[in-house]
Amino acid sequence: xxxxATPEDIKKYGEFAYSVALNPKKSCxxxxxxxxxxxxxxxxAAERAIAKETYELLLxxxxxxxxxxxxxxxxxxxxxxxxxxxxxNRGTKQALAELLKTIETKFAGYTAxxxxxxxxxxxxxxxxEHGFQCIEQDWNHSxxxxxxxxxxxxxxxxxxxRYNFDxxxxxxxxxxxxxxxxDRIFETIDDWTIFVYNQADQPIAAVFLTGKDGYxxxxxxxxxxxxxxxxxxxxxxxxxxxxxKCLDAKYMTYFCAEDEKSVxxxxxxxxxxxxVLYIKEL
Numbered sequence: 001x002x003x004x005a006t007p008e009d010i011k012k013y014g015e016f017a018y019s020v021a022l023n024p025k026k027s028c029x030x031x032x033x034x035x036x037x038x039x040x041x042x043x044x045a046a047e048r049a050i051a052k053e054t055y056e057l058l059l060x061x062x063x064x065x066x067x068x069x070x071x072x073x074x075x076x077x078x079x080x081x082x083x084x085x086x087x088x089n090r091g092t093k094q095a096l097a098e099l100l101k102t103i104e105t106k107f108a109g110y111t112a113x114x115x116x117x118x119x120x121x122x123x124x125x126x127x128x129e130h131g132f133q134c135i136e137q138d139w140n141h142s143x144x145x146x147x148x149x150x151x152x153x154x155x156x157x158x159x160x161x162r163y164n165f166d167x168x169x170x171x172x173x174x175x176x177x178x179x180x181x182x183d184r185i186f187e188t189i190d191d192w193t194i195f196v197y198n199q200a201d202q203p204i205a206a207v208f209l210t211g212k213d214g215y216x217x218x219x220x221x222x223x224x225x226x227x228x229x230x231x232x233x234x235x236x237x238x239x240x241x242x243x244x245k246c247l248d249a250k251y252m253t254y255f256c257a258e259d260e261k262s263v264x265x266x267x268x269x270x271x272x273x274x275x276v277l278y279i280k281e282l
Contacts, residue, residue, distance in 0.1 A: 002098045005057040005069060010046050013066050018042050020068050020087040024273055028086035029115035034142045034272045036251045060088055060095045067091050070099055081107050083114040092122040110282045118274030127278045135177050136277035138255035141269040145249050150242035157239045160194035167196050167203040171222045195239050197232050207236040214250035228259045
């Protein structure tokens with residue numbers, strides 16, 4: 001069963017829940033198996049899920065024994081709900097069934113976003129069988145900036161600001177299910193780092209990322225003609241790494257497509273594993 005967690009529950013079950021969070025077969029995204037997020041981060045996330053009004057942390061138990069915990073948050077104005085922690089040692093399908101029943105009642109009209117490692121097959125099978133649609137399958141990579149030297153980028157690389165944002169719009173192919181569309185990115189442009197690759201002053205590709213406090217994440221790469229170009233992608237990624245190094249970055253995360261994996265490995269990224277994202281209209 002699911003019950004609302006308390007600060008005392010975090011103290012009592014936190015170490016156990018963290019050990020489960022390190023296992024991709026029994027946890028969700030964001031993953032703590034990426035070499036970046038720490039145990040301190042894990043406990044802060046749990047404490048935040050209890051303290052904030054738009055978060056909830058739930059203990060899950062079977063036959064009187066706690067098997068882990070689940071947290072999620074929601075954005076009322078966007079009718080958006082995101083699974084944030086799902087660390088279940090035993091009873092994954094039962095936990096998901098109870099969670100789904102809870103959010104379908106409390107958040108009717110919302111869209112639920114559930115991300116899991118590809119290794120958590122029990123969760124993936126449940127979602128597939130209960131009306132969730134898989135909208136993303138990527139490979140999660142981590143980059144560590146220790147020892148990395150920034151490189152100057154070619155003149156064909158252009159950084160995007162408000163005044164030239166139209167160049168990014170001309171490259172970005174918006175998915176109707178994607179939360180961060182071009183308009184939302186433009187509204188929060190100061191939180192983003194965006195580069196486009198120009199050919200004869202025409203943008204043909206882009207990469208865009210966000211982050212702070214030493215941690216950055218590449219949100220995506222785009223090609224105007226929707227055809228992957230390895231050399232262009234390499235230039236854009238190198239520019240992004242160099243920019244972040246100049247901003248004192250410590251880590252970078254990138255969820256990449258299959259055709260991008262080899263370039264990431266060449267540039268020093270480490271593959272964490274597969275990521276899959278499922279959504280459902282509640």
